[in-house]
Amino acid sequence: MLKTRGYATTGPRAKLGPFNFERREPGEHDVLIEILYCGVCHSDIHQARNEWGNSAYPMVPGHEIVGRVKRVGPAVTRFKEGDVAGIGCFVDSCRVCDNCKDGEEQYCENHTVATYNGTERDEKTPTYGGYSSQIVVDENYTLKVSPDLPLAEVAPLLCAGITTYSPLRHFNAGAGQRVGVVGLGGLGHMGVKLAASMGAEVTVFSTSKAKEEDAGKLGAHNFVVTREARNLAPLAAKFDFILDTVSAQHDLNIYLNLLRRDATMVLVGLPDKPAELQAFSLLANRRRLAGSSIGGIRETQEMLDYCAEKGITSDVEVIPIDRIEEAYERTVKGDVRYRFVIDMETL
Numbered sequence: 446m447l448k449t450r451g452y453a454t455t456g457p458r459a460k461l462g463p464f465n466f467e468r469r470e471p472g473e474h475d476v477l478i479e480i481l482y483c484g485v486c487h488s489d490i491h492q493a494r495n496e497w498g499n500s501a502y503p504m505v506p507g508h509e510i511v512g513r514v515k516r517v518g519p520a521v522t523r524f525k526e527g528d529v530a531g532i533g534c535f536v537d538s539c540r541v542c543d544n545c546k547d548g549e550e551q552y553c554e555n556h557t558v559a560t561y562n563g564t565e566r567d568e569k570t571p572t573y574g575g576y577s578s579q580i581v582v583d584e585n586y587t588l589k590v591s592p593d594l595p596l597a598e599v600a601p602l603l604c605a606g607i608t609t610y611s612p613l614r615h616f617n618a619g620a621g622q623r624v625g626v627v628g629l630g631g632l633g634h635m636g637v638k639l640a641a642s643m644g645a646e647v648t649v650f651s652t653s654k655a656k657e658e659d660a661g662k663l664g665a666h667n668f669v670v671t672r673e674a675r676n677l678a679p680l681a682a683k684f685d686f687i688l689d690t691v692s693a694q695h696d697l698n699i700y701l702n703l704l705r706r707d708a709t710m711v712l713v714g715l716p717d718k719p720a721e722l723q724a725f726s727l728l729a730n731r732r733r734l735a736g737s738s739i740g741g742i743r744e745t746q747e748m749l750d751y752c753a754e755k756g757i758t759s760d761v762e763v764i765p766i767d768r769i770e771e772a773y774e775r776t777v778k779g780d781v782r783y784r785f786v787i788d789m790e791t792l
């Protein structure tokens with residue numbers, strides 16, 4: 446077994462602190478990655494604090510991982526020592542169900558192995574995430590990362606990037622379309638960059654007027670402050686696609702009303718309480734409300750290659766790991782532009 450250093454929490458109200466544990470020796474198809482950077486996703490906080498009610502402790506969070514390959518198993522063909530590699534929100538799945546066969550492993554019908562706060566395929570061995578010195582993952586669940594990009598800024602692509610890229614692609618958002626992005630946080634800022642890069646006319650909906658200048662810099666064409674309903678009225682039935690990235694409770698109906706006929710709004714944020722939906726909002730214009738969860742391995746690789754080609758990365762604030770509690774507090778308050786990333790050298 447490989448002695449590994451990490452940062453863990455032991456309960457919903459505990460603080461994160463140093464934690465030593467063991468990773469498996471790389472098996473035939475495994476890649477051992479020395480972790481360089483790990484993004485701080487809002488879902489790390491939800492899970493560390495058991496806000497979704499499914500937390501297991503001790504927990505080493507982190508699923509936006511970029512690192513360097515240290516060693517590979519004898520059957521590994523796609524990676525070699527020294528390569529830059531990424532790990533996202535899951536590290537394995539059943540591989541035989543229809544969804545896995547279709548490359549949509551995040552929707553595995555049997556067991557998607559979450560990168561942390563999950564169990565391996567044996568459904569017993571806990572998984573530990575990226576707030577750690579190294580990780581061992583099957584090469585089929587490991588992503589190739591271009592060494593040309595600033596790696597700290599690449600880390601958030603592994604969750605925030607693919608979470609927004611996948612629905613934009615699936616619903617064919619792009620040139621000539623009006624795309625709305627609701628919320629300008631970790632997810633929203635990636636949604637804006639990606640939608641703009643695909644040629645869409647992007648409108649940001651935010652409660653915070655203070656983010657208007659940023660929205661423009663990220664590539665948005667329009668900015669609407671949503672606190673005032675009168676700002677939304679002229680936009681009724683004007684949008685081809687809306688990406689709703691908000692993780693707090695909010696009114697979906699006011700955004701659904703902005704969709705034109707047969708257009709779709711996709712939820713990618715995860716509020717902890719159910720939303721109220723008015724049937725009127727959907728029936729008018731035959732609108733659709735959908736959800737989307739991260740993306741499969743194939744699509745995640747496609748997203749990373751796309752971002753490398755277009756020079757798209759996340760806007761980040763790099764922190765030493767001993768400032769993780771402060772980073773959590775500021776993330777909850779929305780006080781980060783737009784993602785904290787831990788420099789794992791500080792572990």
Ligand SMILES: [Zn+2]
Nearest residue numbers: 486488604605
């Ligand atoms: Zn995440």
Ligand SMILES: [Zn+2]
Nearest residue numbers: 539542545553
């Ligand atoms: Zn499966």
